[in-house]
Amino acid sequence: MIRRFGEPPEPGRHYHRRPGVYALLPRNGQFLLTCQYDPDPDIQLPGGGIDPGESPLPALHREVHEETGWSISTPQKFGIFRRFVYMPEYDLWAEKLCHIYVARPVQRIAPPREKNHKAIWTDASDAVSQLGNPGDRFFAAQLNRLKWHR
Secondary structure, three states: OOOEOOOOOOOOOOOEEEEEEEEEOEEOOEEEEEEEOOOOOEEEOOEEEOOOOOOHHHHHHHHHHHHHOEEEEEEEEEEEEEEEEEEOOOOEEEEEEEEEEEEEEEEEOOOOOOOOEEEEEEEHHHHHHHOOOHHHHHHHHHHHHHOOOO
């Protein structure tokens, strides 16, 4: 069974299944995160949807680069969770299947290409309280407990 975070699904509402990949990017006691400014500021793990026909790892590299401008290496699967949410940018109710990876941020290649996104570094201990959704916070806390970021 895949753990759910956030609100339960509303009875009678149709949700589109949306698989996605997201990265915990630790380095020197910090995490590389992204802040999405539209419609309101929201600090998130970099990542997003897996496009039709795309595999998870290429999607992870693409999404991290689009949202942070960084390249990554050695991604390792860390967990999975699901959320039932409304996605206003798609006018869509979705069951988001969030595959979480831990990867090493290698190099900043360019500014984020994704509109209204900014890459931010934050202390690993602060990331848990700054992240905008409970699933992201849970996995950041798990990684902190393992002291993987040191």
